[in-house]
Amino acid sequence: xxxxxxxxxxxxxxxxxxxxxxxxxxxxxxxxxxxxxxxxxxxxxxxxxxxxxxxxxxxxxxxxxxxxxxxxxxxxxxxxxxxxxxxxxxxxxxxxxxxxxxxxxxxxxxxxxxxxxxxxxxxxxxxxxxxxxxxxxxxxxxxxxxxxxxxxxxxxxxxxxxxxxxxxxxxxxxxxxxxxxxxxxxxxxxxxxxxxxxxxxxxxxxxxxxxxxxxxxxxxxxxxxxxxxxxxxxxxxxxxxxxxxxxxxxxxxxxxxxxxxxxxxxxxxxxxxxxxxxxxxxxxxxxxxxxxxxxxxxxxxxxxxxxxxxxxxxxxxxxxxxxxxxxxxxxxxxxxxxxxxxxxxxxxxxxxxxxxxxxxxxxxxxxxxxxxxxxxxxxxxxxxxxxxxxxxxxxxxxxxxxxxxxxxxxxxxxxxxxxxxxxxxxxxxxxxxxxxxxxxxxxxxxxxxxxxxxxxxxxxxxxxxxxxxxxxxxxxxxxxxxxxxxx
RNA sequence: GGCCCCAUGGUGCAACGGUCAGCACAUCACCCUUUCAAGGUGGAAAUGCGGGUUCGACUCCCGCUGGGGCUACCA
Numbered sequence: 001x002x003x004x005x006x007x008x009x010x011x012x013x014x015x016x017x018x019x020x021x022x023x024x025x026x027x028x029x030x031x032x033x034x035x036x037x038x039x040x041x042x043x044x045x046x047x048x049x050x051x052x053x054x055x056x057x058x059x060x061x062x063x064x065x066x067x068x069x070x071x072x073x074x075x076x077x078x079x080x081x082x083x084x085x086x087x088x089x090x091x092x093x094x095x096x097x098x099x100x101x102x103x104x105x106x107x108x109x110x111x112x113x114x115x116x117x118x119x120x121x122x123x124x125x126x127x128x129x130x131x132x133x134x135x136x137x138x139x140x141x142x143x144x145x146x147x148x149x150x151x152x153x154x155x156x157x158x159x160x161x162x163x164x165x166x167x168x169x170x171x172x173x174x175x176x177x178x179x180x181x182x183x184x185x186x187x188x189x190x191x192x193x194x195x196x197x198x199x200x201x202x203x204x205x206x207x208x209x210x211x212x213x214x215x216x217x218x219x220x221x222x223x224x225x226x227x228x229x230x231x232x233x234x235x236x237x238x239x240x241x242x243x244x245x246x247x248x249x250x251x252x253x254x255x256x257x258x259x260x261x262x263x264x265x266x267x268x269x270x271x272x273x274x275x276x277x278x279x280x281x282x283x284x285x286x287x288x289x290x291x292x293x294x295x296x297x298x299x300x301x302x303x304x305x306x307x308x309x310x311x312x313x314x315x316x317x318x319x320x321x322x323x324x325x326x327x328x329x330x331x332x333x334x335x336x337x338x339x340x341x342x343x344x345x346x347x348x349x350x351x352x353x354x355x356x357x358x359x360x361x362x363x364x365x366x367x368x369x370x371x372x373x374x375x376x377x378x379x380x381x382x383x384x385x386x387x388x389x390x391x392x393x394x395x396x397x398x399x400x401x402x403x404x405x406x407x408x409x410x411x412x413x414x415x416x417x418x419x420x421x422x423x424x425x426x427x428x429x430x431x432x433x434x435x436x437x438x439x440x441x442x443x444x445x446x447x448x449x450x451x452x453x454x455x456x457x458x459x460x461x462x463x464x465x466x467x468x469x470x471x472x473x474x475x476x477x478x479x480x481x482x483x484x485x486x487x
Numbered sequence: 488g489g490c491c492c493c494a495u496g497g498u499g500c501a502a503c504g505g506u507c508a509g510c511a512c513a514u515c516a517c518c519c520u521u522u523c524a525a526g527g528u529g530g531a532a533a534u535g536c537g538g539g540u541u542c543g544a545c546u547c548c549c550g551c552u553g554g555g556g557c558u559a560c561c562a
Contacts, residue, residue: 014562049561106560127489127558152560170492179490179558187560194562218491218557241493241555248554276499279511283500287510306500309555313498316512326525369524379523398522445521457523 007039007208011065011072012198014046015057018259019064021312022213022243022251025277029240030211031070032278032300042205043075046198048191064260069270069293077205079197086192089200089230090153090185098229099185100156101141102133103149128181129154150188155195155225157182163221168209168238168302175221183222195219199226207235211302214239214309238302241281242309251312267373268317269336272324276317280310290323322371330360330367337363337376344377346385362467365459382453383467386476390483394456398446405484407437407444408451412477421470423462430462451480 011027013019019027034041043065047053062076079086093099107129134156136144145151157180164174185196192200202210217239227234245255257263263273271293283306284291284299291299325333338359341347351359366380382388398404414429430448434441445461452473458464465473 012562016562046562052561102560104560150560154560173491175491181558184560189560191560193560198562213556214492215556216562219562239492244555246498250555279499281499285501287501289500289511308493308500310500311498313512316499319512322525368526371524394522442521449522455522459523461521 005208007034007037008042008206009034009039009209009211010042010044010075010202010205010207011070012044012046012201012212013061014049014052015054015061016049016052017057018261019061020251020258021260021263021277022258023061024064024068024260025243025280026211026213026240027065027070028068028274028277029282029300029305031072032297033209033211033302034073035297036300039208040073041070042077042207043072044077044201044205045075045079046194047078047080048194048197050189050191060259060261064264067264067270068260068274074205077201079192079201082201083191085204086196086200087186087190090192090196093155093185093229094153096229098156099153100134100136101144102129102152102154102182102184103144104129104132104152105150129183131182134182152184152188153186154182154184155222155229157222157225163224165220165224165234165237167217167220168236169241169305170214170217170239170307173217173220177225180222180225185226195222195226199223199230202235203227203230203232209236209238209302211238211240214241238305240305241307243280244309244311246311246313248309248311255312256314263317267340267375268321269324269328269373271328272321273317275324276320280312281306281308290320290327318371325367325370325373330364333367334360334363336373340373340376341384344381346377346381346387348384358467365463365467369457369459379455379457380453382455383464386472388454390450390454390480391456394450394454397456398450399484401443401447403437403439404443404447405481407433407439408447408477408484409481410437411444411448412474412481415465415470415477416474418470421466423466426462426465448477452476 009030011023011030013023013027031041033039043062045058045061047055047058058076065072090099094101107127133141133144133154158177161177162174163177163180164172166172183195184193186192201207220237220239224234243251245251247255251258257266260273264270274293274296275291278291278296278300279289282300282304285304338347338352341351348355362383363376366376366383370376370380372378377384379391411430411433414433415426418425418429430444431441434444446456449458449461449464450456452461452464452468468476
């Protein structure tokens with residue numbers, strides 16, 4: 001490869017589902033590499049399997065990428081719209097003898113590896129194309145065509161020798177050509193298989209580095225063969241280890257959420273998700289964990305990619321999210337919170353201008369106790385709307401004492417008359433009351449917290465009171481007294 | 488079944504022939520405290536097994552075991 005020209009990389013998902021975390025990580029690595037090298041990041045949709053593709057899923061994949069902040073420079077290019085390209089390549093290969101028409105029916109296989117493996121019988125099916133049509137004479141071929149048999153195109157794999165290539169992650173690879181069957185390039189429907197489509201496009205798009213999941217490692221020799229047959233130089237390959245579920249099997253739906261959209265909806269921050277994903281299968285070389293995106297781009301290198309499959313650890317992801325929730329400048333966090341409030345239908349426009357200061361301060365007050373954006377409309381809901389509930393466990397825990405209603409009533413009365421409303425005046429009023437009544441301040445504090453925000457878990461009480469304002473606090477204390485479960 | 492890849496605490500990574508094998512998540516204890524977090528301190532916890540090579544192996548080689556991938560007219 002010409003290392004002097006900027007690299008061109010691509011992410012090429014097939015629309016058979018949403019953008020899952022494995023695909024997202026592959027996309028991220030490609031993006032980081034491109035941004036690090038000043039290269040081009042291209043998006044290509046590999047929609048050549050009519051059976052399995054769902055065109056409507058493309059938009060979901062694009063949304064996932066957008067949410068992650070992985071912007072592409074070219075595309076999306078749809079393979080389904082450039083079929084002539086692959087057909088032309090296939091015919092060219094037939095013309096040069098590197099490929100040949102095959103009239104055999106598609107291989108029939110008995111329902112997956114599991115079924116075959118559990119069948120511990122001596123049944124040893126040779127699951128490889130026997131080469132039936134490889135050496136058809138012109139006459140035989142003409143006869144098959146006259147019969148109108150479906151015609152696929154297969155690659156004529158050399159019988160001898162080895163196919164070699166270098167992988168930026170796994171090193172030099174060499175595979176005996178005998179291990180490679182005459183694989184199909186063009187289906188009888190005229191649509192290309194993955195092997196053909198990917199190679200033709202990577203050549204046409206001048207892709208310099210193919211960064212993809214290690215599940216493609218075994219098929220790479222086929223593609224190297226194709227590059228050569230098409231007179232092209234193979235790109236640099238970099239296979240990245242797979243992401244596994246907690247049981248160390250391939251990550252799938254039964255492991256819970258696997259689509260990035262699900263994490264978006266759960267209240268994860270894109271940058272936290274990115275940081276977490278980057279560290280699955282890649283390391284900056286030292287013990288740094290918290291790496292903001294600009295540094296991720298600066299530090300990313302294929303040399304740091306690991307060869308070991310990684311287990312997706314949700315609790316670590318949550319830790320990253322907590323870190324970002326705590327550490328992001330509040331101005332950066334505010335838009336996400338605003339969006340979350342909008343989704344919950346409790347957003348008020350004044351928080352964007354006239355009351356922006358209050359909004360930012362309130363976010364700062366709440367965020368030390370948040371792990372997900374959802375917390376802002378979850379336990380912290382009462383900071384933004386009067387429409388909130390009292391958590392049963394909180395009532396159980398802090399309204400147990402029978403003196404509570406009377407104390408809260410008295411507190412409301414005192415607070416109502418405060419000429420100044422701030423942290424200290426609130427605290428003094430409450431502590432004075434507690435002392436006069438001979439109860440511990442904590443009793444009153446905890447009971448009041450439940451009354452005011454409906455939760456046992458919330459920010460420090462006097463800051464909360466300050467944020468909510470005098471009228472609201474007094475009103476809520478009285479409302480709580482009315483709601484107090486009488487025995 | 489065949490071919491291939493991988494192997495450091497439960498998890499993610501560091502150590503790339505010489506450190507008491509380091510960091511982080513999770514976990515346990517304690518501190519802080521107005522609930523709960525965050526934060527702080529400390530603890531438990533790993534080189535899968537067996538052979539080599541070497542003065543010396545986490546590190547290099549071989550075997551085994553385990554896990555993963557590929558083996559489709561799926562990608």
